[in-house]
Amino acid sequence: METLFNIVVFPGMFYVLAWTVLLFWFFRKFMAALHKRVGPSFNGPAGSYQTLFDLSKLLTKESITPDGVNPYLFSIMPLLAVIVATLPTAFIPWTPDVYVIPTQYGVLALVVLIGIEPFLLFLTGFGSNNKYSFLGGIRILTQMISMETAFFLAALSPALLFGTMSLGEIVEQSSWLSFLILFPGFILYFIALLGLLEQPPFNIPDAEQEIVYGFYTEYSGTNYFLLKLAEFAEFMAVFAGAATLFLGAYKGIFFDGYIFFFLKMLLIAIVMMTIRASTPRITMKQMLNFSWSYLVPLSLLNMAWVLMAKHFILGVGL
Amino acid sequence: MQDLRKALSAHEILSVEVYKTMWLKVRIDSHDLLAVAQTLKDEGFIAISTVSPTDFLEEDRMEMNYFFENYTTKRNCWLKCDIPRDIEACEIDSITPMFPGANWHEREAYSMFGVRFRGHPDLRPIIVSQDFYDKTPFRKDFDWDAHEANTVENIQQIVDAFKEEQEINEEHLDASSSEMILNWGPTHPASGPIRLKVHCDGEDIISIDPDIGFVWRALEHLVTKKDFVGAIVAVERLCFMDNINSMVGYCQAVEEIADVEITEFAKWMRVLLGEVSRISSHAMGMGGFYNAMGLHTVGMWNMDIREYFLDFLESYSGARIATAAIEPGGVRYGLQMNMLDELQKALDKFDATKDDIKTIFVNNPTMKVRAAKKGIITAKEVESFALCGVVARSSGVKIDVRIDEPYAAYAQVKMDYVVQKEGSAKDRLSTLFGELEQSIDIIKQAKRHIEAEIENGNFNPTKDHMVKVPKKLPKGEAISRVEWSRGEVLMHLVTDDKAKSPYRLKMKAPSFNHTMMLNKMLQGETLSDIPLIFGSLYICQGDLDR
Numbered sequence: 001m002e003t004l005f006n007i008v009v010f011p012g013m014f015y016v017l018a019w020t021v022l023l024f025w026f027f028r029k030f031m032a033a034l035h036k037r038v039g040p041s042f043n044g045p046a047g048s049y050q051t052l053f054d055l056s057k058l059l060t061k062e063s064i065t066p067d068g069v070n071p072y073l074f075s076i077m078p079l080l081a082v083i084v085a086t087l088p089t090a091f092i093p094w095t096p097d098v099y100v101i102p103t104q105y106g107v108l109a110l111v112v113l114i115g116i117e118p119f120l121l122f123l124t125g126f127g128s129n130n131k132y133s134f135l136g137g138i139r140i141l142t143q144m145i146s147m148e149t150a151f152f153l154a155a156l157s158p159a160l161l162f163g164t165m166s167l168g169e170i171v172e173q174s175s176w177l178s179f180l181i182l183f184p185g186f187i188l189y190f191i192a193l194l195g196l197l198e199q200p201p202f203n204i205p206d207a208e209q210e211i212v213y214g215f216y217t218e219y220s221g222t223n224y225f226l227l228k229l230a231e232f233a234e235f236m237a238v239f240a241g242a243a244t245l246f247l248g249a250y251k252g253i254f255f256d257g258y259i260f261f262f263l264k265m266l267l268i269a270i271v272m273m274t275i276r277a278s279t280p281r282i283t284m285k286q287m288l289n290f291s292w293s294y295l296v297p298l299s300l301l302n303m304a305w306v307l308m309a310k311h312f313i314l315g316v317g318l
Numbered sequence: 319m320q321d322l323r324k325a326l327s328a329h330e331i332l333s334v335e336v337y338k339t340m341w342l343k344v345r346i347d348s349h350d351l352l353a354v355a356q357t358l359k360d361e362g363f364i365a366i367s368t369v370s371p372t373d374f375l376e377e378d379r380m381e382m383n384y385f386f387e388n389y390t391t392k393r394n395c396w397l398k399c400d401i402p403r404d405i406e407a408c409e410i411d412s413i414t415p416m417f418p419g420a421n422w423h424e425r426e427a428y429s430m431f432g433v434r435f436r437g438h439p440d441l442r443p444i445i446v447s448q449d450f451y452d453k454t455p456f457r458k459d460f461d462w463d464a465h466e467a468n469t470v471e472n473i474q475q476i477v478d479a480f481k482e483e484q485e486i487n488e489e490h491l492d493a494s495s496s497e498m499i500l501n502w503g504p505t506h507p508a509s510g511p512i513r514l515k516v517h518c519d520g521e522d523i524i525s526i527d528p529d530i531g532f533v534w535r536a537l538e539h540l541v542t543k544k545d546f547v548g549a550i551v552a553v554e555r556l557c558f559m560d561n562i563n564s565m566v567g568y569c570q571a572v573e574e575i576a577d578v579e580i581t582e583f584a585k586w587m588r589v590l591l592g593e594v595s596r597i598s599s600h601a602m603g604m605g606g607f608y609n610a611m612g613l614h615t616v617g618m619w620n621m622d623i624r625e626y627f628l629d630f631l632e633s634y635s636g637a638r639i640a641t642a643a644i645e646p647g648g649v650r651y652g653l654q655m656n657m658l659d660e661l662q663k664a665l666d667k668f669d670a671t672k673d674d675i676k677t678i679f680v681n682n683p684t685m686k687v688r689a690a691k692k693g694i695i696t697a698k699e700v701e702s703f704a705l706c707g708v709v710a711r712s713s714g715v716k717i718d719v720r721i722d723e724p725y726a727a728y729a730q731v732k733m734d735y736v737v738q739k740e741g742s743a744k745d746r747l748s749t750l751f752g753e754l755e756q757s758i759d760i761i762k763q764a765k766r767h768i769e770a771e772i773e774n775g776n777f778n779p780t781k782d783h784m785v786k787v788p789k790k791l792p793k794g795e796a797i798s799r800v801e802w803s804r805g806e807v808l809m810h811l812v813t814d815d816k817a818k819s820p821y822r823l824k825m826k827a828p829s830f831n832h833t834m835m836l837n838k839m840l841q842g843e844t845l846s847d848i849p850l851i852f853g854s855l856y857i858c859q860g861d862l863d864r
Contacts, residue, residue: 033616131500135521135845200612201684208506209610209849279684280611282522283846286687 063221078226085233106167118144125215136214140205146291147195153299157185365704368826391778412438430456557860561805562595565644583782584648599803610853626664707805713741743854827861
């Protein structure tokens with residue numbers, strides 16, 4: 001019974017869907033404020049039904065499969081993308097009690113599941129039989145290979161500090177001091193996160209003005225909805241990863257609870273949106289240069305710093 | 319000017335006269351064209367503004383007009399010569415090998431009038447769609463009704479030609495490489511109605527061939543079907559973003575032929591309205607620059623400011639975008655003082671926001687990383703391709719018609735060239751913002767002046783705005799130049815005796831020259847640079863196609 005609840009309601013399908021709708025609406029409203037616009041405002045309180053209507057519209061619209069593509073590859077990829085993007089939720093300690101798979105290898109599971117996603121998206125671009133989609137697929141692959149290195153190295157620094165791969169234990173051991181030690185790692189994680197989630201200045205794979213909509217170009221209707229759902233589920237996985245690894249997950253100021261987890265994720269979303277509203281896109285070459293000449297070396301330095309801090313500040317033997 | 323006269327005297331000149339102090343009007347024989355053009359080039363007249371044929375059906379001749387400009391001395395030369403009108407014999411030497419800026423202008427003359435240019439490197443039709451190929455639509459004897467009777471066949475012809483092109487366009491490419499042809503437009507998110515045929519190898523661009531004409535409305539033909547006042551609605555559709563200044567250019571030409579001097583008040587109103595219009599265009603231009611890099615915030619913020627200026631235009635003319643507010647003889651409406659209150663609100667709005675825009679967007683570090691080394695145009699290229707406006711000034715070339723050949727009341731306005739040095743995409747953004755600030759300053763000057771003169775009783779704002787221009791004009795021709803928001807607009811107006819409508823109006827618009835540069839600038843760059851460079855050139859398809 002509890003497993004069923006976990007799968008269907010929290011932190012399973014319903015939770016992911018609710019999060020997607022809420023985040024989508026929040027992105028629109030927050031972006032509108034930064035743009036000095038109003039944003040959706042007619043349907044429901046502060047236009048909140050708009051997103052629900054969008055969702056139902058996309059679900060019911062015809063899903064067009066272009067000529068000359070492999071229909072199985074074309075349609076199965078969005079489904080796979082959603083499943084893979086949703087899986088990390090099972091490994092994250094959302095509250096002290098809801099922790100579906102309390103494994104010793106939580107960090108690894110998180111990192112691997114987030115890491116598979118781009119390859120699925122590459123295959124969507126590859127299977128679309130469209131020049132722009134293909135370029136988008138190539139771009140996402142290039143970007144992921146360079147950004148994930150830094151992302152993984154940064155994500156491993158808490159595991160290194162606390163000497164465990166279990167996300168539950170990392171959260172329990174975290175403190176203000178550990179937050180300070182891990183802060184450089186958090187910054188690196190955040191920058192790599194922008195690249196991973198294709199957010200400005202790294203929104204290169206689906207650069208609208210250059211290659212139309214990248215790997216999304218040929219998708220419509222339900223398939224498009226699934227891809228968008230996967231994108232927002234991925235947002236959640238990566239935000240939750242940041243909150244768990246660096247910010248102490250559900251730990252609060254006076255009491256512990258899911259609300260703090262939520263607020264921490266929201267904080268990351270707000271910072272991400274503010275960057276999005278003020279930063280133009282850079283090019284592929286600049287991204288590669290930035291990633292391999294600065295981000296990856298800094299991530300390696302960060303690991304050295306974490307080890308030194310562990311030894312000299314926390315006084316734990318190596 | 320004397321030097322030029324002297325240099326030209328070596329050739330056989332049919333007639334020569336000084337025109338409007340800045341121009342030398344020369345008539346030559348068409349066989350001497352290349353020799354005279356060489357002399358002009360040696361004398362520093364490197365920029366060719368446009369090539370404009372005029373079709374005189376009754377006299378059975380085609381008159382070619384060449385407008386050469388000297389960016390250093392600001393003196394210009396207007397060259398005229400006649401060629402036979404008969405389609406078989408309608409031929410003249412091409413000056414493109416000497417003046418690369420003439421390339422597309424000669425192609426346009428070829429498409430519209432059937433003038434063939436000997437020695438042109440790439441004489442293909444431009445602007446017109448396939449159903450107009452070899453049909454010379456701007457000749458006076460072209461039957462538009464007969465052409466439009468077969469609309470369905472015409473469209474079929476365009477569709478077939480497109481399909482055929484798509485089938486064969488990748489055949490000559492190396493099959494083992496990653497080369498391909500991309501259609502960047504006309505339904506691309508950032509392109510607007512223009513198609514760039516991008517030949518690329520993966521992400522690297524090998525060459526670009528712009529295909530233009532998707533919004534060709536044949537405006538230059540349309541004006542000949544309207545009376546002199548009605549023509550302004552066609553002229554202002556050059557581009558809706560800055561509609562006032564294009565009307566000013568046309569009206570000046572009409573007033574010159576009618577020999578009418580407009581009132582001082584109307585002149586100042588033209589300055590005021592023109593600068594408001596320029597702001598509304600530049601604000602969109604800055605937005606377009608950033609939209610091309612995937613950042614929409616500045617576009618939205620500028621749109622917010624622009625609305626206030628449009629409020630003023632609405633209070634004055636009743637329309638926000640297509641105002642039709644300038645008429646031959648002055649400005650269309652009188653001025654009520656509460657309209658200036660609207661303007662003051664807009665000025666306050668700009669002053670309140672400009673620091674934020676400057677800090678966050680004009681000096682944006684990520685933008686500089688992206689744009690400081692891209693799309694560089696040298697001052698030399700500016701001259702040889704006759705680039706103008708924001709693009710020219712960003713490369714450090716000091717040209718601005720408002721200063722060089724002042725019209726309306728610009729002679730009394732205090733202003734200076736807004737220039738940058740390097741001519742990169744980033745510099746063009748800085749120039750745009752610099753000119754926004756300059757326009758605000760000019761508006762403030764004009765507003766102060768108008769208010770003071772009304773106070774003194776020198777201006778009567780409800781009566782002075784118009785002087786009468788006769789409905790029928792004498793035979794004549796005139797050119798008038800204005801500094802439009804995108805650069806120099808040159809209007810060449812020809813009228814017949816007792817004419818009720820223009821006989822021929824050539825509108826030279828800046829985007830045409832700027833788009834010509836795309837292939838040169840984008841070769842060897844990557845796909846990511848197309849929107850950046852295209853956006854930074856501040857191109858509007860309205861005045862590109864006309």
